[in-house]
Amino acid sequence: MSHINARRSSVLLIYTGGTIGMVRNQETGALESFNFDLLLEQVPELKRFDCRISTHTFNPPIDSSDMMPGHWEKLVRIIDTNYQFFDGFVILHGTDTMAYTASALSFMLEDLGKPVILTGSQLPMGMLRTDGKENLITAIEIASAQRPDGSPMVPEVCIYFKEKLMRGNRTTKINAEQFNAFRSFNYPELATAGINIQYNEYFIRRPNPLKSMKAHFKVDTNVMVLTLFPGIQQAMVHTLLHQTGLKAVVLRTFGAGNAPQIPWLKEELTEARRKGIVLVNITQCQAGSVHMGLYETSLPLLDAGLVSGYDSTPECAITKLMFLLGQGLPAEEIRVKMDSDIAGEITKPASAETAQ
Numbered sequence: 001m002s003h004i005n006a007r008r009s010s011v012l013l014i015y016t017g018g019t020i021g022m023v024r025n026q027e028t029g030a031l032e033s034f035n036f037d038l039l040l041e042q043v044p045e046l047k048r049f050d051c052r053i054s055t056h057t058f059n060p061p062i063d064s065s066d067m068m069p070g071h072w073e074k075l076v077r078i079i080d081t082n083y084q085f086f087d088g089f090v091i092l093h094g095t096d097t098m099a100y101t102a103s104a105l106s107f108m109l110e111d112l113g114k115p116v117i118l119t120g121s122q123l124p125m126g127m128l129r130t131d132g133k134e135n136l137i138t139a140i141e142i143a144s145a146q147r148p149d150g151s152p153m154v155p156e157v158c159i160y161f162k163e164k165l166m167r168g169n170r171t172t173k174i175n176a177e178q179f180n181a182f183r184s185f186n187y188p189e190l191a192t193a194g195i196n197i198q199y200n201e202y203f204i205r206r207p208n209p210l211k212s213m214k215a216h217f218k219v220d221t222n223v224m225v226l227t228l229f230p231g232i233q234q235a236m237v238h239t240l241l242h243q244t245g246l247k248a249v250v251l252r253t254f255g256a257g258n259a260p261q262i263p264w265l266k267e268e269l270t271e272a273r274r275k276g277i278v279l280v281n282i283t284q285c286q287a288g289s290v291h292m293g294l295y296e297t298s299l300p301l302l303d304a305g306l307v308s309g310y311d312s313t314p315e316c317a318i319t320k321l322m323f324l325l326g327q328g329l330p331a332e333e334i335r336v337k338m339d340s341d342i343a344g345e346i347t348k349p350a351s352a353e354t355a356q
């Protein structure tokens, strides 16, 4: 770990890789990761921060397509070990799977009381038009921002990208071309950065002062995603639902949580549920929520015992299941937790709250 400067509040900058730290290989033309110190040389502004910035780098840095649950565990360990020494954490990460990492960390860092801000860029730091500089500098500013009483401004796992601060487990990558690469469709932005950083304090989660952060290191990846489409075949669904080791399925349905009314689909799902597989219904729509029972076409799913994923992103539903399975919880308890908001990841309609 190296120290860039030493003053007031403190931020640990963790570099995992991604475009932000890449250079083009002259022979192959492909973008490859390069040394973190060279990356930092591109941002002399870091020395002007009124806070202590320390750094930790993955060796070697990775493209985020190679990011695995073991890397999430590594990030949790770094944050847990350094938790008391820093006011906030910034994670430099490739954009491709950033929403998965942010979602996973939001569950693995239970009762988080400090900011963990993920950011990256669409253009490498060494390029003239890079978006990396602004993203990095503002992410550090947010990670070190405090309220007048000295408490952290945003004690959450977030993604900061192109002037927007979003709750990590609400975020999806929506663009492989423009700088505006992330969106939080179902939850308001936590802050916007213009001339000033405007925090939407009402929407920011506040930690329970009686609880301290609890790090979880284990996840269980026996999860699959099944996307429905017109013409889907029974044999293929059957094969998927009979995979050895399968413990949970995220079913991506139509609209408000609807499915084709073909008898075999209900039978396959009922059988899977009977075997103890947790089935979660999320919508293929980017915005809006599952509402089973609203349309006749969702009734078979309700009968088959699917749990509503409400307005969850796919990244969030998958990582939440991995996290809950990793706790070794029985299927029924996982179903209850999938139906509950545990890290600000879903909004349950008032009717669902009272039905509990």
Ligand code: ASP
Pocket (backbone or CB within 6 Å): 017, 018, 019, 020, 062, 063, 064, 065, 093, 094, 095, 096, 097, 120, 121, 122
């Ligand atoms: N492939 C890169 C990554 O996710 C893309 C990026 O960083 O924007 O690591």
